Amino acid sequence: MLVRARVAVVASLLAACGGTPRTPAAPTPVAEPAPAAKPPAETGPVMQPLPPSTDAIKVRSMGGIDEYVLANGMSVLLFPDPSQSSVTVNITYLVGSRHEGYGETGMAHLLEHMLFKGTPTHRNVMKLLDEKGAFFNGSTWNDRTNYYATLPASADNIRYALELEADLMVNASILDADLKSEFSVVRNELESGENDPVGILEERVTSTAYIWHNYGKSTIGSRSDVENVPVDRLRAFYEKFYQPDNAVLVVAGRFDVTATLDEVERTFGRIPRPTRTLPPTYTVEPVQDGERSVVLRRVGDVHVLMAGYHGVAGADPNRAAFDALDFVFTDEPGGRLYKSLVSSGLAADVWSSMYLFHDPSMITFGVKVRDAKVVERVKKTLLSELESVTRKPITSAELERWRASTLKDLTLMMSDSSRVAVELSEWAAAGDWRLMIAYREQVKALDVGTVNRVAVQYLVQANRTLGEFVPTRSPVRAPLPATPDIAATVERVAAMQIEDGEAFAIDLDNLATRTRLKSLAGGIEAAFVPRKTRGKKVQVELVFHHGDEKSLTGKATVAEMTADLAERGTKRLAHAKLNDRLAELTADVSVGGGAGAVVVRITTVRESLPAVIDLVAEMLRTPAFDGKELEIVRRAAIADLEESLTEPEQLGFNAFQRAVSPWPAGHPRAVMTPEEELAAVKKVTIAQVRAYHAAFWGAGKGEVAAVGDFDPEALATQLEKHFGTWTARTPYVRIPDKAFDVAAASKTIDTRDKEMAIVVGGHTIAVDESHADAAPMALAASIFGSSTGSRIWMRLREKEGFSYGAWGYAQPGARDPVGQVGFGAIMAPKNGEAARAALVEEMTKIVEGGVTAAEVATAKQQWLEQMDNILANEDALVGILRSDRELERDWSWWKTRRAAVSALTDADVNRTIKSWFHPDKLIIILAGDQAKAKAQK
Secondary structure: OOOOOOOHHHHHHOOOOOOOOOOOOOOOOOOOOOOOOOOOOOOOOOOOOOOOOOOOEEEEEEOOEEEEEOOOOOEEEEEEOOOOOEEEEEEEEOOOHHHOOOOOOOHHHHHHHHHOOEOOOOEOHHHHHHHOOOEEEEEEOOOOEEEEEEEEOOHHHHHHHHHHHHHHHHHOOOOHHHHHHHHHHHHHHHHHHOOOHHHHHHHHHHHHHOOOOHHHOOOOOOHHHHHHOOHHHHHHHHHHHOOHHHEEEEEEEOOOHHHHHHHHHHHOOOOOOOOOOOOOOOOOOOOOOOOEEOOOOOOOOOEEEEEEEEOOOOOOOOHHHHHHHHHHHHOOOOOHHHHHHHHOOOOOEEEEEEOOOOOOOEEEEEEEEOOHHHHHHHHHHHHHHHOOOOOOOOOHHHHHHHHHHHHHHHHHHHOOHHHHHHHHHHHHHHOOOOHHHHHHHHHHHOOHHHHHHHHHHHOOHHHEEEOOOOOOOOOOOOOOOOOOOHHHHHHOOOOOOOOOOOOOOOOHHHHHHHOEEEEEOOOEEEEEEEOOOHHHEEEEEEEEEOOOHHHHOOOHHHHHHHHHHHOOOEOOOOHHHHHHHHHHOOOEEEEEEEOOEEEEEEEEEHHHHHHHHHHHHHHHHOEOOOHHHHHHHHHHHHHHHHHHOOOHHHHHHHHHHHHHOOOOOOOOOOOOOHHHHHHHHHHOOHHHHHHHHHHHOOEOOEEEEEEEOOOHHHHHHHHHHHHOOOEOOOOOOOOOOOOOOOOOEEEEEEOOOOOOEEEEEEEEEOOEOOOOOHHHHHHHHHHHHHOOOOHHHHHHHHHOOOOOEEEEEEEOEOOOOOEEEEEEEEEOHHHHHHHHHHHHHHHHHHHHHOOOHHHHHHHHHHHHHHHHHHHOOHHHHHHHHHHHHHOOOOHHHHHHHHHHHHOOOHHHHHHHHHHHOOHHHOEEEEEEOHHHHHHHO
């Protein structure tokens, strides 16, 4: 969308509740753990000597997934996918906030953090996984805690991941010193969540709706519980729940089944079955006997309403009906609430959610409203739409649109084994992993009568919790859901078959052999990597460039809104019909861009690709550009921008980018303030959008990349047919970037009533990817702040406990010698000044003291493994292929870069740091609540 100030790093750092955020990095081999090593006195039970038999017993297969059970009660799910070049190991413990007792809120989440501290053998797990080049995370939810790592597929990596997780199951250190340092990290995570009005309102609505059940308590827990829990109580919680009979292990991707099962038996099979028996949770939330309400007052600009209704458990046969209601009411643009509130102009956005839980969950509907004068009207419309299904039943057409969209999503999900590996955590926690397969059949079988019955029973006044007070009149109670018969549900389901892909080694030589480069009519440079994929999946990225500096000046906002509107209907197909057609084709298509480029991304399956390309051509060449759709896009953009006016991270990054790159107002590369962008969005007309499309959109200069199951020649022919003669009226002339000579500066932005603050800082450097220092700069960045073993991470998170997220970077320009060196962190307002000083100090230390040969060796291995893992990711691969066509380079460039990195010494990295890291040139922005900063000290 239009908020250019939003920066991806913050989103990734704040992703999952309790998640330990990680982007790729790379490994130094770590010694194998001694299986029965005795931990210090503070640790739990150790692995026992191998018993006479640890053989796994195969108990069932479904949907390409085989389940085994070890003698100790541990469930093992194997999902081999030879088409992948990576393997994912995901272990799920069936413990979450639902299992916490009095004084223990947040304990499951806190324990998740503590496990990353490691064991006596594997200390600092995040650093170890980073050194292995893994994509990894951990997360805690109401019914489960899971830890996963995706690594390049190899027997050694599988062995390492299994040994690590087995060690963590029994030997976690859980030291008092670690707990004390992690308190403030978790507290900072809690504070960062307090900045989100939608998230906090949902938390309040949920806690009001649940009187007795633990689902009413936030997973992150009470601040007092998190800060005061004694380490021995946390250890007892760990020893109770982190046991093999309470765990589900998933291995998915490319691996040898027999060898991997042997490794599972060797690592986990030796762990004894615990003697304790876990008691079941038995609290049942009673039927709600009247509407409830809650009011939340916080600083902000956008009003939010939320209505929640108690529903059913994830295993309940009626679960699919609730998902259908979710879609029928809030789908864009055909949903009932979307039409009555967003399309009508009353609201900026609507959404809904129903989480997949073990016990009865809630279905929740939300609305954003910019105009305070219409809040009451929106509230009445919201409740009337939701609670009037008796008068206005759900139609078969509405149900079929949901069914097509859901089946498309399920098909694409099942083609990605790493996604399946993590998704299985949710279904296992809901009662049985096979429910994931059963759900597809429930979607196919759901009838409109069931959907209407569920709506009439549950979407009633007495079962509602609203984000405001509503007087009670005649209550109508919802039924109490019966305990789901899981066995009956899953036994009726046939195994689902998805065609496997080919075994394909992702290395540079193999990629170079498989990649087909072509120059197509219309100035389109193509890069194709055809390969058989699981589920016949194919991904395409298509970019057209247009305009020059003069012609694009002052047109950035119009350009963005033109791209947004291209997704919202063609002259032949209205918005809803277009979305329906994409669902029928099992396709996701996004159109984006701005001043100078149009970017199209496609994910679909082989048999649909020709029809999808036809549809994309129609979207690009003959968009509808409907005035009503423009108003919808405008309102959503304005709502987002108005929210950004008080958000520390938005204001901090915006101020920093404007300071280091002060392009004149109107320039295509200029960064607007939120206020400037608000004004620009409000002025855009449909005539301007049509004029921009007519003047700039077209071929002439572009690139396309495709990866997956497709016919390269057929795709090339089709692209030339649609775009070969579609020439942009305004020729493309690349606008070069430039480095500004900006004096060092430090600025503080006061953001009232916000629980999180942010520091961002840096300066520009005259380096591009062709520079001799680009390779050593990659290692310098890793050591400085781009990995979880970096100087900044270890200082601000591990040592000081200031921050849930801290980072540093050193990035050359892609084509022009305009890169950046910088850093950032999020923290409580009281730690803002200390964090700023620590970041500057770490930059000064690395310049003055340099880095060691050991650090360089670790960073080098990290970088090499990380690149292997990135290339194994099809989303990343298609982007690299497309970008390389624009930059006029091929796989030989990557081979040269790998060789350059492999040959680097600590002297090379230290010379580069001395040349380009300049603490005296820093521009630093601190954004946070200054009153809180003073009060908290």
